[in-house]
Amino acid sequence: MVSDETALLLDDVRKSFGAVRALAGVTLRVGRGERLGLVGHNGAGKSTLMHVLAGVLKPDGGTISADGGRQVADYDTAAAGRLGVRCVFQELSLCPNLTVGENARVLHPGLRGWGWRKRAEGLILEQLDAIFPGHGIDPKTIVADLSLGRRQMVEIARAFTVTDTPIRLVILDEPTSSLDATAAEQLLSYLHRANLGGVASVFISHILPEVLSAAERVVVMREGRIVLDGRASELTRRIIVRSMGAADEELSEAESSARVTDTTADRPRQVLATPLAATGGMELSACRGDIVGLAGLAGHGQSTMLIRLFDAWGKRDPATQVAAPVALVPGDRQSDGVFPLWSISRNISVRSLGSLRRFGLIDPGREKDLAATWRERIGIRTPDMDNGILSLSGGNQQKALFARALASEAGIILMDDPMRGVDISTKAEVYRFIRAEAERGRTFLWYSTEMEELFHCDRVYVFHQGRIVAHLHRGQMTEAAILRASYADASGEVA
Amino acid sequence: MTAASLNARGPARFDAVRLLRMLLPAIALSLMLAVIFSQQPRAMSYVGLTLLLNLAVPVILATLSQLCIIAINDLDLSIGSFVGLCACIAATLLKDTPLLGVAALVAAVGVYGLVGALIHWRALPSIVVTLGLSFIWMGLAVLILPTPGGRAPEFLTTVMKWKPAFVPLPILYAVILGLGMHLLMRSSLGTILRGAGGNPKALANAGWSLLRARVTLYLMAGTLGALSGLALVGLTTSGDANMALRYTLLSIAGVILGGGEFTGGRVNPVGAVLGAMTLTLAGSFLTFMHIPPDWQIGAQGAILIIVLALRAVLNRAEER
Numbered sequence: 162m163v164s165d166e167t168a169l170l171l172d173d174v175r176k177s178f179g180a181v182r183a184l185a186g187v188t189l190r191v192g193r194g195e196r197l198g199l200v201g202h203n204g205a206g207k208s209t210l211m212h213v214l215a216g217v218l219k220p221d222g223g224t225i226s227a228d229g230g231r232q233v234a235d236y237d238t239a240a241a242g243r244l245g246v247r248c249v250f251q252e253l254s255l256c257p258n259l260t261v262g263e264n265a266r267v268l269h270p271g272l273r274g275w276g277w278r279k280r281a282e283g284l285i286l287e288q289l290d291a292i293f294p295g296h297g298i299d300p301k302t303i304v305a306d307l308s309l310g311r312r313q314m315v316e317i318a319r320a321f322t323v324t325d326t327p328i329r330l331v332i333l334d335e336p337t338s339s340l341d342a343t344a345a346e347q348l349l350s351y352l353h354r355a356n357l358g359g360v361a362s363v364f365i366s367h368i369l370p371e372v373l374s375a376a377e378r379v380v381v382m383r384e385g386r387i388v389l390d391g392r393a394s395e396l397t398r399r400i401i402v403r404s405m406g407a408a409d410e411e412l413s414e415a416e417s418s419a420r421v422t423d424t425t426a427d428r429p430r431q432v433l434a435t436p437l438a439a440t441g442g443m444e445l446s447a448c449r450g451d452i453v454g455l456a457g458l459a460g461h462g463q464s465t466m467l468i469r470l471f472d473a474w475g476k477r478d479p480a481t482q483v484a485a486p487v488a489l490v491p492g493d494r495q496s497d498g499v500f501p502l503w504s505i506s507r508n509i510s511v512r513s514l515g516s517l518r519r520f521g522l523i524d525p526g527r528e529k530d531l532a533a534t535w536r537e538r539i540g541i542r543t544p545d546m547d548n549g550i551l552s553l554s555g556g557n558q559q560k561a562l563f564a565r566a567l568a569s570e571a572g573i574i575l576m577d578d579p580m581r582g583v584d585i586s587t588k589a590e591v592y593r594f595i596r597a598e599a600e601r602g603r604t605f606l607w608y609s610t611e612m613e614e615l616f617h618c619d620r621v622y623v624f625h626q627g628r629i630v631a632h633l634h635r636g637q638m639t640e641a642a643i644l645r646a647s648y649a650d651a652s653g654e655v656a
Numbered sequence: 657m658t659a660a661s662l663n664a665r666g667p668a669r670f671d672a673v674r675l676l677r678m679l680l681p682a683i684a685l686s687l688m689l690a691v692i693f694s695q696q697p698r699a700m701s702y703v704g705l706t707l708l709l710n711l712a713v714p715v716i717l718a719t720l721s722q723l724c725i726i727a728i729n730d731l732d733l734s735i736g737s738f739v740g741l742c743a744c745i746a747a748t749l750l751k752d753t754p755l756l757g758v759a760a761l762v763a764a765v766g767v768y769g770l771v772g773a774l775i776h777w778r779a780l781p782s783i784v785v786t787l788g789l790s791f792i793w794m795g796l797a798v799l800i801l802p803t804p805g806g807r808a809p810e811f812l813t814t815v816m817k818w819k820p821a822f823v824p825l826p827i828l829y830a831v832i833l834g835l836g837m838h839l840l841m842r843s844s845l846g847t848i849l850r851g852a853g854g855n856p857k858a859l860a861n862a863g864w865s866l867l868r869a870r871v872t873l874y875l876m877a878g879t880l881g882a883l884s885g886l887a888l889v890g891l892t893t894s895g896d897a898n899m900a901l902r903y904t905l906l907s908i909a910g911v912i913l914g915g916g917e918f919t920g921g922r923v924n925p926v927g928a929v930l931g932a933m934t935l936t937l938a939g940s941f942l943t944f945m946h947i948p949p950d951w952q953i954g955a956q957g958a959i960l961i962i963v964l965a966l967r968a969v970l971n972r973a974e975e976r
Contacts, residue, residue, distance in 0.1 A: 215861065217861055238860070238861055238862070238863045239863045242862075242863045248861070250861075254855065254857070254858035254861055254862075255855065255858060256850070256851040256854035256855040256858055256859070256921065257854055257855065257920065258850060258851075258853065258854035258920050258921040258922045259847060259850060259851055259854060259921075263847045263850075263851070264851075266844060266847050266848075267847070267848065267851050267858070267859060267862050267864070268862050270863070272844065273844040273845075274844070277844045278842075278844075
């Protein structure tokens, strides 16, 4: 039931991370007891919005107010807690070393004093029973011992437990991603009951039919803005996908069927990965000089595939064959890219130390030459390659990581969403460079969460829940086709 | 994959491995005692056990201090010299000018809390900070007591030489300390403190202050370290700046041996107490085994490696 009362109101909320605008002015009203569905493609700003609502991220601009326009001044986690805003984050926010009951205690400062353990265990058990009857979870179990699905149940149930503050709004970020069908069903029906009791919910999911059945109102985000806001009963999957940026759907489809040409026949195959028995789906292959895109929603198996290929070099695994040495360009520079204390040249040469050796030691002259060559070729902007890598801007650091992979003997370059947080001009340079390297006979496998980047590829594989569900050739590659395959539920629409 | 299918495969095997892992410190300790008793049956007496385990009391206290630090994913490399400093304070200031002595001990514990705050504010690696701090503690101890000596205050000797009926004193203290720390870590406060080690981000999202959690644990560690120094001086009756340096590594090994992990807020106070006792016994154990003194340090290391390797094997079996 949509009521006129407001549970929470965001007005023109903005948030940027460096040059990236995650939220470009979002105005959103959540009514008391309303069920709101929130959808959008990778990087549309859903997660940022949710973290702002939870008080974890402080917006750069805009206001948050509750109870008929009363603005909340310093909206942080404590303020969100006082208002009764609860979150079920995608990355599980339970303490794995504590028991289920102890985790309930973490959320409720009031659970203390004599017998708090019994009360906490009773509280969480009661809520688990209410949402997931037949869950089979003992509140004395340590969370690390639970399966992923059960952890998710505990996390959801914990968000709905009440001690002193009544709940106003619960935000669920892909809550069903690790639940089985029964539990997901139970959750959706519980949300319905909770909303009748006045608790509003924001439901974020990539499974569109689920959103359409769970929510009363659906909001679609794209590039940090709300692009569609309508009643669920009046929306269809097609309208939603189109609003995410799939306007030219029909046209391209007609065009595509005519232009399927196989240009790969004459070149030797470099990469072959057959689907694993557990997941199924299509096989992946790439020939010398190919630039192959890996598309789909974030976290649906693209990085896993890259790691599988990386591990396959030098092994005899019939399911995963690579015909040349492999190098990986990581996307998360800070955690698995740069060596922060090393110079730029050492960061580039570390992949090629084997060929820089003389009498078992690194030859400083050859290392210097290598660094100088790549500074020239890829255009790293620095006065001195002996400076620390952190003296470079993010884009130039990423160039150094490209140089590291390309300076090696590797014939196959795996790229794990390498352009995260890189400015546009650097991107353009790197795209040209990748194309030139491909023409020299290198094979690129390129996972990207950015739609436009995929159009620099010769063809793309679309991933969904760990499987390859679509293989699109250049002519078939449209935003619409990729989006539809990303959201496809089992019925492979594009072959 | 459904939740049911994930939990369907053999919970029984899991439990057996886990039980074995939990009991490992107890098994190691009883094995050692069994060998000692078979070699020297007279050790199996009130006096024998008191003599064997006397020096375990300060080691237990130092180990529990380390446990507080490890609970929040840090490591304290200064605990050995801190215990030494507190022992020196006890043997000089506390004996001669009790008020000043108490003030000095409280100040030392306070510094521990401040160091915890510093580590949190500046996101410093605890190993580096405490390693530096260990030299400061040792320097202070040398300033207070330049040459070994001093005298333990009467009350400390009384507390440490007390002969309770039936139960040997070290065992009584071990039980009290183990149970006390176990209950503290299971309390509503202890739950938050362990949670801060398990998933700091989740705790902060739930509105708890990680700074307060860390400072609380560091203050607890400082208090236990000071108590360790007092217990040590009560046993040896005189002080020396270098008397407890090996406690640093013993305490870390004790926590890990007792079932704790370096990260993730997984600590087991009862296990840590047993681990500390095992490590203290290792020396006497080797003497009873007639291992020449030249080889004892190496053999002690070998025992440690064997037990810790066993733990690692059990851990891996559990993950599978």
